[in-house]
Amino acid sequence: MTDRPTELQKAVAALGQVAAHGGGTTSELSIDETLLLHSIGWEPVDLVFGVSWWSVPWGAWQWQTGEVLEASNAFAGALTEAAEQLRDECVGAGGSGVVGVEVELRVTSHHVDVTLTGTAIRRTGKPSPGFEFISDLSGRDFALLTRSGWWPLGLVAGASFVVAPRRGAKEWASQQRQNLELPNLTEALYQAREGAMARMERAARATGADGVINVKLREGPLGYNARVMQFIAVGTAVHLREEAHRPISPVMVVPLDDAVLQFAAESLRGQG
Amino acid sequence: MTSVPDGENTGGLPEAAGRRLGSGAWSSGLSVADFASCLSMGMEPLGFVQGYAAMHWSWYSSTYYRTQTMGGLGRVPGPAEQGQYSEGWQCPHGFVGGEHRMYGYNFEQTMVEDNWNTGWGLAFHRMVEEASALGAHGVVGVADAMTPLPGTGAVEFSIKGTAVTVPGAPRPDPPFSTFLSGQRLVKLIEAGFVPVSAVAACSSVQMISYCITRYQMAGTAAGNWSGAMSGGVAGVHSIVQVGKALRAARHLAREQMRSQLGHDELHGATLESFEKEVGEGDLTIQCLVRGTRVRRFKPFDPLPEAEPVVRLS
Secondary structure, X not given: XXXXXXXXXXXXXXXXXXXXXXXXXXXXXXXXXXHHHHHOOEEEEEEEEEEEEEEOOOOOOOOOOEEOHHHHHHHHHHHXXXXXXXXXXXXXXXXXXXEEEEEEEEEOOOEEEXXXXXXXXXXXXXXXXXXXXXXXXXXXXXXXXXXXXXXEEEEEEEEEEEEOOOOOHHHHHHHOOOOOOOHHHHHHHHHHHHHHHHHHHHHHHHOOOOEEEEEEEEEEEEOOEEEEEEEEEEXXXXXXXXXXXXXXXXXXXXXXXXXXXXXXXXXXXXXX | OOOOOOOOOOOOOOHHHHHHHHOOOOOOOOOHHHHHHHHHHOOEEEEEEEEEEEEEOOXXXXXXXXXXXXXXXXXXXXXXXXXXXXXXXXXXXOOOOOOOOOEEEEEEOHHHHHHXXXXXHHHHHHHHHHHHHOOOXXXXXXXXXXXXXXXXOEEEXXXXXXXXXXXXXXXXXOOEEOOOOHXXXXXXXXXXXXXXXXXXXXXXXXXXXXXXXXXXHHOOOOHHHXXXXXXXXXXXXXXXXXXXXXXXXXXXXXXXXXXXXXXXXXXXXXXXXXXXXXXXXXXXXXXXXXXXXXXXXXXXXXXXXXXXXXXXX
């Protein structure tokens, strides 16, 4: 077992010396992620970014019902451009992949904004085989995924924005005193979902993926227009690199610490 | 660490602080778990240390106002000073009228960056100075904040942490500092890294839009006016000037951070970006990066592959 105080004394003594070589690495990974990646032969290289805003023409949301293709296309264009920038930065820094990508999305009436921030990583002590993937998986999830024989291929996404048709005056008037489903809004949400999911799955197939994991959804009305239903799905496309999935067979552990960690009045009443 | 400009007086410790730190029980911002981790590593808390600086603050420089007249002709930024980011765009339509934005610019606002670096640097140095006065080896669990002071046009920078000593080790000058504490710090040291300093950098980019960017931001880039006559950006298209400004702000923050690292590495970086619309289609962008500068003090063999566990509770 490490003698921690002695180790710490050595560490502090090293502050009096100047680092002789290397350096310049920037990373947003936690120490746990860094150690996990190190254990499977990867190391962080640099913090990398991709930012893209795409315009949506005036009137796109107002003068139609059904899908607003301009907005869906703007989303696709912005995500593709931001991902290309991320890939270029990763390659420029000598990385082979990007993990822990934080995806920030914003949809306004006139533009769709995508920002990607992640950490470029490379194999330790091996030449890079070239660019391999962008993934929103954390370092921990990347280690688990590759351990079980799977491999990330890229960040994939789909978006759809649907303007629900207005109810007719007669319909509106007849429904004022009833609590009932509004099919125009339900159907708009379903249409948006099908459009977005189909686009994401198509993008995954185009990369040669078997599936998409860690899918995150944004669904529901757009903030500034309740009649526009948005559905955005983003995830990491993966494929099975080994012949078969390797079960990770986790060990079951039972913690022996007290379930009641802090004093709580309820525990005195015998309700705990 | 962020540097304080040469000749800047950090003010020294207030007398009351000196008296308080010289007597009485030690204080700490550590949680019980962090406290236990520090003790297990051989660190002992000495005192809760803080540094403050209140700075007058403006989001954008006077350059912005000078570009607001005569369709951007009021003041055309000159060539960028060496190393500064600056980029320009020219309208494809020619002179149309006084309100028409003939020129667009993205440029680095060094005034804002310098102000931020000075404020953060002063607060940081004051905190470290308190730690030094206590005879500390380092400061752990550093937390920083920037809070506007309403009605004053000023912001307060505050940085705090727990000064610690490492009995038996030579005292570094200045003491080390880190945003980490507790188990994360233990793991960092066991992995062969020692924290050198908490570091932070701020970049600021002003974007003065030209006509095409304005149309795109307002959703009015349609038809020949901004289509065929301007290289075809009508409809759904990338807003190039904005994308470049936002990326430039991130790159500048990253490079400012890198310039503080020397041969060391940056661990656990966090990045925050703020955009503020300061006029029709104009943006001012700030980007903050924080993290801990770490140095490898021993070679470290990779850990064995981690054992997956399922917790039954």
